[in-house]
Each structure stands twice: as C-alpha cells, then as structure tokens.
Amino acid sequence: MANDSRPGSATLTRDTDGARLSLAGDWTLPHYVDLHRKAGDLAGTLGDDVRVDIDGLGTMDTSGAFVIAELLGSRRTQALAQDGSLPPARRALLKTVGDAIDTYCTGVPRRRDAGFVVMLERIGRAMSSFGRQTARLLGFIGVTLQGFATTLWRPRRWRVTPLVSHIEQTGLDAVPILALLSFMVGAVVAFLGATVLANYGATIFTVDLIGFAFLREFGVLLTAILLAGRTASAFAAQIGSMKAREEIDAIRTLGLSPIELLVLPRVLALLIALPLLTFVAMLAGIVGGGLVCIVTLKMSPSMFLTVFQADMSVSQFFVGIAKAPVFAFMIAVIGCMEGFKVSGSAQSVGEHTTSAVVQSIFVVILLDAVAALFYMEMGW
Secondary structure, three states: OOOOOOEOEEEEEEEOOEEEEEEEEEEOHHHHHHHHHHHHHHOOOOOOOOEEEOOOEEEEOHHHHHHHHHHHOHHHHHHHOOOOOOOHHHHHHHHHHHHHHHHHOOOOOOOOOOHHHHHHHHHHHHHHHHHHHHHHHHHHHHHHHHHHHHHOOOHHHOOHHHHHHHHHHHOHHHHHHHHHHHHHHHHHHHHHHHHHHHHHOOHHHHHHHHHHHHHHHHHHHHHHHHHHHHHHHHHHHHHHHHHHOOHHHHHHHOOOOHHHHHHHHHHHHHHHHHHHHHHHHHHHHHHHHHHHHHHHOOOOHHHHHHHHHHHOOHHHHHHHHOHHHHHHHHHHHHHHHHHHOOOOOHHHHHHHHHHHHHHHHHHHHHHHHHHHHHHHHHOO
C-alpha cells in the first residue's frame, strides 16, 4: 500500500474556459508538509470563479481535508462536500472539517483598551509592586534589628574579623575616590557661587555657601550616593553569589543564622564607615571650595578661615552628620536584602545588584528630602 501512495498535488491552470484548480493524489498525513507548502503558494490566487476538479483525488484523511479547507475556505469546502462524485465518507469528512473551521478557527477579536486605561493599569501595577517591595524592606529591617538585639548582649557571638574586613572594604578603600569627588564638587559650587554673587557684590558669602552646602547636605549626600553605588552593589553581589551557590542553605543546615553571619557585620561596618567618610567628604569639599576662593576671588587663606569660623557653627556639622547613620543603615539593609532575593542564576545576580543600587539611591534622596523638611520646620 505504501508503494502505491501518490503524493497529493494542487495545480492551477488557466485556459479559455477560465481558471481551474486540479486536486490529485493522496492528501494524507505523510504528505502534509508538502501539501501545506503548496497550499501556501496558492493562497490568495484563488478567486470565486476558479473551478475545482477533484477527479484525480486519491486517499484523503483529516490532515488532507484540513489543508483543502484552508486552501478553498469554509464555504467552498462545504460546497465541495455536496459533490456526488465523492464517496460518502469523504463528503462527511470535508463537511466535518468545514464545520469545525467555522466553529473553532474564527479569530477572536481583541478588545483594544484606551490609552488612558492602559496608563492607569501600569500605574496600578507599579504602585502594587512598590507596596510589596516596601513591605519586604520593612520586614527585613525588623529581622535585622532582631538580630542586633539578639547578639548585642552576647559578645562571644560578635563577628569582629568580618566587621574589620568590611570596614576596610567600605570605608578605607573608598577614601580616595570620595575625597576627589567632594573636592571637585566643592570647587564647582564655589565657582557657581562666586559667579552669581558677583552680580550683587557679595562674593564674600561664597564662603558661607560652601560651608552650608557641605556641612548640611553635600558632604553626607555625596558619600551616601557613592556608597549606594559602590557598597550596596557589592553586598548584593556577594550575598547573591552565595545564594546562587547554595552556600546560604549550607549555613542554615549547620544551624547558623545568615542574618547574624552575613548581614550584621556589613550593617555595622557601614554604620561606622559612612560617618567617617562623611567627615572626609566635608573636609575635601571645603578645601576644594576654599582653593577656588583663594585663586579666583584673591582671598587669603586666613580670611577664608576667619569668615568660615565666624559664620559656621558646630550645629551645622551635627545637622549633616546626624543623617549619616540612617543612610548607612538603609544602604546596607537594601544591599543585603537584594542579595537574599537572588533566585540562583547569574542573570538574577545582575538584576538584583542593579536593583540594590537604584533602591539605595532613591531611599537616600527621599530620606534627605524628608530630613531637610524636618530641619526647616524645627528651625535648625
């Protein structure tokens, strides 16, 4: 039987009598690929005036009937099923396939939402994601504070060696880049202040501008943003890599706490390092601004220091340095939390490392804005 099988064919001819489509051979599953390709070549070329010749049609099964129905369309397939020259079984098969195409293969119209509705949907999803992320962050903060409370009164459980190592990594190694960055920003602020205040004959107040800017805002803000990009990403990548290699599961299997072992030393290290780095940033920024005042405004170093000492009080320093521990805690917690959220792949490590940097910078700027409003209301 297999040797007598003839592959199906579909031939379109045109003569004086008009166009004619001749279907011949076996329209069965073994020939489905070729039949489907031939039907695709003829798609769009069969008008309503094309006559269908089925005298040479051989064996036909469901797959062949489906290709014929796709080629001719449901209406003409139904008409072909009424042809008395076909055996009753083939007429029933063509009719069944034609009915099935009418019933199940009709396109489902897609409802087109208005742009405003889509915008509201995206806003809602973003707010829902923000709420879930905030809840996770608050929960992780609670777990971290619980770990502090558990180990605070047990000196034997303090991890001094990791603490010192993280202080070196997050603090000492960041001094050069932070000092250079603060120095350059201080010079830029001094240039801008001198340019604007020169119009009012008040260039002497450039000293006050530099002092207020770096003691209250820029010193701690530049330090926090730099560490958010440098340290939060490092924490997320380190813990995320451990999560991907199942080292955190091994820590839990040994009966140890990952919070106590991995999170607390990092948080404590940043709580110690960020205030010290903030002080370095304040000094570097003031030095950079002072150098610009000395060079461009022809101000003597003693005059700069005299004006600075007369107008700047110690309270301005405390206003700025008080924000450093809060920023440090949030940066460290966010970096560690994103590391624990890694699912196990290298792509997940990269995604959560990026997320840690973005979230840390956002939280730092948000808290700085809230602190500025609070200080303004308090008159500090």
